[in-house]
Amino acid sequence: xxxxxxxxxxxxFWGAGSMDTGVIQSPGHLVKGKDQKAKMDCVPIKGHxxxxxxxxxxxxxxxxxxxxxxxxxxxxxxxxxxxxxxxxPQNSRCSLEIKSTEAADSAxxxxxxxxxxxxxxxxx
Numbered sequence: 001x002x003x004x005x006x007x008x009x010x011x012x013f014w015g016a017g018s019m020d021t022g023v024i025q026s027p028g029h030l031v032k033g034k035d036q037k038a039k040m041d042c043v044p045i046k047g048h049x050x051x052x053x054x055x056x057x058x059x060x061x062x063x064x065x066x067x068x069x070x071x072x073x074x075x076x077x078x079x080x081x082x083x084x085x086x087x088x089p090q091n092s093r094c095s096l097e098i099k100s101t102e103a104a105d106s107a108x109x110x111x112x113x114x115x116x117x118x119x120x121x122x123x124x
Contacts, residue, residue: 022045023045027040035100036101037100043093050067051067065077068086083099
């Protein structure tokens with residue numbers, strides 16, 4: 001439950017399943033107050049050079065935030081540009097950061113390292 005003065009920012013981890021979706025996300029969950037920085041990490045599948053960040057708000061469809069390839073941002077959204085930052089340094093974990101949290105940031109956040117994973121998840 002989120003209150004107007006508290007943003008609940010939750011990170012979603014996709015475990016191994018029928019597809020090779022073995023990204024590692026941390027932390028598993030995070031609660032932040034209003035106007036704080038929130039950072040989540042993602043280690044893509046070994047050998048993958050793509051990272052997609054999405055969020056899922058209650059009773060809303062998946063919302064694309066940003067797509068990174070190697071160290072470069074390939075595609076992002078206006079929402080992302082306004083209050084988020086993402087990086088994926090070579091041979092290091094990738095991260096997504098909310099610069100200043102708001103109540104509207106309460107959601108499940110997840111990363112994927114292949115487009116097929118994203119398509120599989122959003123169609124379920």
